Amino acid sequence: MANPFRDMSVIMQVLVGVAIAVVLLLVGVYVPVSPVAQERASYDKAREARNKLTQEVTQLQVYQQRYGELKQQMDALSKQLETLKTIVPEEKEVDEFIRLIQGAASASNIQLRRLTAKAIVPRDYHYEMPFEVQADGPYFNMLDFFGRLSRLSRIINVGDLEFADPDKAKGAKYDHVAGDPDPGKTASIVEAYLRSHPDVDAVVATGQPATAGIVAAKKAVGRPLQTGGFDVSPDIVAMIQAGDLDLTMDQQGWWRGYISVLELVHYIRYGLIQSNYFLTGPQIVDKTNADAVAGLAAAGVR
Numbered sequence: 001m002a003n004p005f006r007d008m009s010v011i012m013q014v015l016v017g018v019a020i021a022v023v024l025l026l027v028g029v030y031v032p033v034s035p036v037a038q039e040r041a042s043y044d045k046a047r048e049a050r051n052k053l054t055q056e057v058t059q060l061q062v063y064q065q066r067y068g069e070l071k072q073q074m075d076a077l078s079k080q081l082e083t084l085k086t087i088v089p090e091e092k093e094v095d096e097f098i099r100l101i102q103g104a105a106s107a108s109n110i111q112l113r114r115l116t117a118k119a120i121v122p123r124d125y126h127y128e129m130p131f132e133v134q135a136d137g138p139y140f141n142m143l144d145f146f147g148r149l150s151r152l153s154r155i156i157n158v159g160d161l162e163f164a165d166p167d168k169a170k171g172a173k174y175d176h177v178a179g180d181p182d183p184g185k186t187a188s189i190v191e192a193y194l195r196s197h198p199d200v201d202a203v204v205a206t207g208q209p210a211t212a213g214i215v216a217a218k219k220a221v222g223r224p225l226q227t228g229g230f231d232v233s234p235d236i237v238a239m240i241q242a243g244d245l246d247l248t249m250d251q252q253g254w255w256r257g258y259i260s261v262l263e264l265v266h267y268i269r270y271g272l273i274q275s276n277y278f279l280t281g282p283q284i285v286d287k288t289n290a291d292a293v294a295g296l297a298a299a300g301v302r
Contacts, residue, residue, distance in 0.1 A: 094129065099279060100152050101133070108145035110137025175200075179210045186213025191220045202226040208233055215244045232285060237297045240290040247286040250293075250302060255280035 105112045118130035149156045177193050179186035205211040211229030218225045229248040239245035259278050266272040285293050296302040
């Protein structure tokens, strides 16, 4: 049987082959179900998605350019928020507030006789913490005290002021009796004073020798007296445990020396200055905690 294709010349065979290839190619490209058409459709779809993402990136580049500016604004707002938390803290922080008041009073060289907390008053966005304060000091020292209050980080309003002569104030009468570094001599001085002033019902000493002296004077006169002292030692704690001394004020003498030197070293080396006052005391030692303090006093820690 004759084969027309073989009967053709070589050139014609080549042309027919090329024609068949072209037909197959066209069929693969334009017929929807062909693999080539499917790949082409996927390519067009991917290119369209890429163009869409490119447009979105172009739009977001504006925000990228503003990122530095927005970050600076956020940092500034964060610092402002921290400052506002200091002025109006989330918690009441009564102890910190009292330390601030005491620090301002000490810096102004006035004495706080009384600091009484009143009932807290709720407001729409904050709480008011009223305090009734009794302070003694010269006029200009009081002005300096109020000025320091105005510069504290907390919001403080001062009102209902009353000025009075401390010598004429009710319950403010007291005498100062000079003692002696020798407890025995102090005991004799205080005993003589107590015998000549039978109306005196309380005595406070300012130091370990004087504290031992007033306890001895109390025993000598043999009448009820409220007694208080300063500093802590094994002997003073033993007096409290025995009921001869009502209380003593622990000033933490070691802290008073150590913290002062520490702050001085930090200032000289690093230029650091403590922003708030470090209160080494006062802490009262009385019958309620004398047993716990006794061991520490014997060890020289307190």
